[in-house]
Amino acid sequence: MRDDLFLRGQKVPMTKEAVRALALERLELPCYGHLIDVGAGTGSVALEAALRFPDLQVTAIERNPAALALISENRQRLGCHNVAIIAGVAPLANTAAADAIFIGGSGGHLTDLIDWALMTLKPDGRLVLTFILLNNLNDALAHLQRCAVSQLDCVQLQLSTLTPLGSGHYFKPNNPTYLISCHKEARNV
Numbered sequence: 001m002r003d004d005l006f007l008r009g010q011k012v013p014m015t016k017e018a019v020r021a022l023a024l025e026r027l028e029l030p031c032y033g034h035l036i037d038v039g040a041g042t043g044s045v046a047l048e049a050a051l052r053f054p055d056l057q058v059t060a061i062e063r064n065p066a067a068l069a070l071i072s073e074n075r076q077r078l079g080c081h082n083v084a085i086i087a088g089v090a091p092l093a094n095t096a097a098a099d100a101i102f103i104g105g106s107g108g109h110l111t112d113l114i115d116w117a118l119m120t121l122k123p124d125g126r127l128v129l130t131f132i133l134l135n136n137l138n139d140a141l142a143h144l145q146r147c148a149v150s151q152l153d154c155v156q157l158q159l160s161t162l163t164p165l166g167s168g169h170y171f172k173p174n175n176p177t178y179l180i181s182c183h184k185e186a187r188n189v
Contacts, residue, residue: 001017001020001044001048001051002017003016003017003044005078006042006043006044006047006070006074008042008070009042009066009067009069009070010066011066012041012042012064012066012067012070013039013041013042013067013104013105014041014042014044015041015044015045015104015130016159016174016177018157018159019130019157019159019177019179020044020045020048022155022157022179023045023102023128023130023179024045024048024049024052026126026128026153026179026181027049027100027102027126027128027181028100028126029049029052029053029056029100030053031099032056032099032100032125032126033055033056033057033099034056034057034058034059034096034097034098034099034100035049035056035057035058035059035098035099035100035101035102036058036059036061036095036098036100036101036102036117036120037049037058037059037060037061037101037102037104038061038090038101038102038103038104038105038106038113038117039061039062039090039103039104039105039106039107040060040061040062040067040071040085040104040105041062041064041067041070041071041104041105042067042070042071042074043060043062043067043070043071043074043075043083043085044074045102045104046058046059046060046071046080046083046102047071047074047075047078047080047083050078050080050082050083051078051080054082055082056082057082057084058080058082058083058084059083059084059086059095059096059098060083060084060085060086061086061088061090061092062085062086062087063087063088063089063107065087068085068087071083071085072085089107089109090107090109090113090116091109091112091113091115091116091117092116095116095120097120097121097122098120098121098122098125099121099122099125099126100121100125100126100127100128101117101120101121101125101126101127101128102128102129102130103117103127103128103129103130104129104130106136110136110139110140110143111139111143114127114129114140114143114144114147115147118147118148118149118184121184122184123184123185123186124183124184124185124186125183125184126181126182126183126184127149127180127181127182127183127184128179128180128181129179129180129181130177130178130179130180131177131178131180132175132176132177132178134178137154137178137180140180141154141180144180144182148184148185149182149183149184149185150182150183150185151181151182151183152180152181152182153180153181153182154178154179154180154181155178155179156176156177156178156179157176157177157178157179158173158174158176159173159174159177160172160173160174161174
């Protein structure tokens, strides 16, 4: 989905189109029934997943009141009735088991979120995380290497967008984004 299909707000983060496309691919959603989107921002990942897979149950967790309002507006505009919005700070107690979890924001609780995600995921579930900060990338990789995960993978995406400048055009660079994906090992339930 194009980014301009989502309502945006000041200081409300959004996973951009190219990053979102790869994240959704890595989540392997056609195989699954419940996705949790942690730090949902505008809801772009949760809502695109819900639109692509109408039978998928999606839970969007967000703590920012402005972002919660945007997710709700975007959900209504796009007709995503299979998205539940939870106002709160993850990790949350008593969260329903999930087949896939996307973490787009950690709020400074990265290792706690990873541990919670691995406890919440069903065996062989998918975990996908995105970062723009190198220290978060390093912390996540170091922590995941000590966890019961398989197929641990990481890519850096560096995107630029064609932008007008005077009578010509140039490629305006976006921040590099790091994407980690892995499976929860089935044998360590």
